Amino acid sequence: MKFVVRLFFRTLRVILGPVMLIWEFVTRPKGIVRPPARQQAVDQECRAFTLYQFSTCPFCIKVRQEIRRLSLTIERRDAQKDERNRDDLLRGGGQVKVPCLKIADPSGHSEWLYESGKIIEYLRGRFGEG
Numbered sequence: 001m002k003f004v005v006r007l008f009f010r011t012l013r014v015i016l017g018p019v020m021l022i023w024e025f026v027t028r029p030k031g032i033v034r035p036p037a038r039q040q041a042v043d044q045e046c047r048a049f050t051l052y053q054f055s056t057c058p059f060c061i062k063v064r065q066e067i068r069r070l071s072l073t074i075e076r077r078d079a080q081k082d083e084r085n086r087d088d089l090l091r092g093g094g095q096v097k098v099p100c101l102k103i104a105d106p107s108g109h110s111e112w113l114y115e116s117g118k119i120i121e122y123l124r125g126r127f128g129e130g
Helices: 001-027 036-046 056-070 083-093 116-127
Strands: 049-053 075-078 101-103 110-114
Touching: 001 056, 036 083, 036 110, 036 116, 049 056, 049 083, 075 116, 083 101, 101 116, 110 116
Parallel strands: 049 075
Antiparallel strands: 049 101, 101 110
């Protein structure tokens, strides 16, 4: 029975995954346009962020869409297919759960922010333009 359930969900992922990625591309939001100096400052701030994600996770897609809307250049790491990224996520954040935004400060300390809603709220509060 377990085998049948796993096979069902694996097949569902294979079918729905590409559809979700196409939908993400089609519904891609337009980004905020900032003055070049301000955008450069935002890009500099974004170097402290890393998004751990799965490519077809609906919550990760939601966060990526917000990142595009806010015109942010945040490094993305696939924690589903890359074992090193999965291990980094587990060691640093304490759990393999996505999406997860790693926020590093200049002193080397890192904060790991889970939950798509909290990540979006944080990014809007820090980079939202009005």
